[in-house]
Amino acid sequence: MEYKIAVVPGDGIGPDVIEETLKVLDRVGDKYGHTFKYTKYLAGGAALDETGEPLPQDTLEGCKNSDAVLLGAVGGPKWDNFPGEKRPEQALLGLRKNLGLFANLRPALLFEALKEACPLKPEIIGKGLDICVVRELTGGIYFGEKGFKATEYGKGAYDVKIYSEGEVKRIAKIAFDMAMKRSRKVTNVDKANILESSRLWRRVVEEVAVDYPEVELNHMYVDNAAMQLIRDPKQFDVIVTGNMFGDILSDEASMITGSIGMLPSASLGVGNFGMYEPVHGSAPDIAGQDKANPMATILSAAMMLRYNFNLSEEADIIEAAVKSVLDQGYRTGDIMSKGMKLAGTKKIGQLIINEI
Ligand code: IPM
Ligand code: MG
Secondary structure, eight states: OEEEEEEEEESTTHHHHHHHHHHHHHHHHHHHTOEEEEEEOOOTHHHHHHHSOSSOHHHHHHHHTSSEEEEEEOOOGGGTTSOGGGSTHHHHHHHHHHTTOOEEEEEEEOOGGGGGGOSSOHHHHTTOOEEEEEEEOSSGGGTSOEEEEEETTEEEEEEOOOOOHHHHHHHHHHHHHHHHTTTSEEEEEEOTTTOHHHHHHHHHHHHHHTTOTTSEEEEEEHHHHHHHHHHOGGGOSEEEEOHHHHHHHHHHHHHHTSOGGGOEEEEEOSSSOEEEEESSOOOGGGTTTTOSOOHHHHHHHHHIIIIISOOHHHHHHHHHHHHHHHHTTEEOGGGOOTTSEEOOHHHHHHHHHHHO
């Protein structure tokens, strides 16, 4: 089979981690007889420099016409003072919105070999952690009306958070379907004690839950969820939440796994099309120095094979290869600990390829 993949390396360490990921995919292709055809596109700061736009039309069209999108990272200090609509981050938001990618899956898995990188006490972690944050990605406060308004204290600015029943229903279904394949527990996170949008959200989640009698549903306010993730993370299986709460809680969940450099993500819409990217950012301070951890992007490619192309055996092989390289003691700087072997981006990539 031939698969058309739009590749968006982006900024900072984006190109570093993407390079290794494509090599890994090629190895998988060789082994299983698939051809992955890559077309590279500009987005973020790289696109701003070249075209003056964070998300050029050509990039958007190219992504739309591909079977899947693989993205590195966008952003960096060089573009930090650009006005809102010209910030590199707009590329991500534009891709998500225009490609209809409303469901963001962010699995936070603690690898056995990285237990010592976890900042929580061993007794809190127990046998390990396996949480999947299902974040709504194309609605809520990120995409509501925004603007400026005079207030009695001077100029004000506002961002409206709005959720509709249809938006909540479709993300809730994804979360419950996911829970059915895991430990059958969904925790809905909202702020229903304060926000009207959260009360609507919670009601719709409860309605969807009726179709999933095997799944246990509980509700948690976001402030409590932030605390519970540290106090007792083992209580979570699937967390479903809105765009901004999901942004915050997925970073927190990633931290308790030891390194944000390990975590992949998938952004899905309707049908078999998604965008796959690491949860981490562009880390401009270590860009181009062979220091970045490519594992999150390589694991994102595994998610692409699994969810986009239904190639679960191929996905399993990649995940097992990453695990094996960790078990052998190889570490990039972000997950380095005493007695382990420090390795660069390229070395890690090669080791993973050797395992495949
Ligand atoms: C993320 C990032 C993005 C977000 C930014 C870069 C727009 O933090 O993917 O979590 O807030 O969604
Ligand atoms: Mg974030």
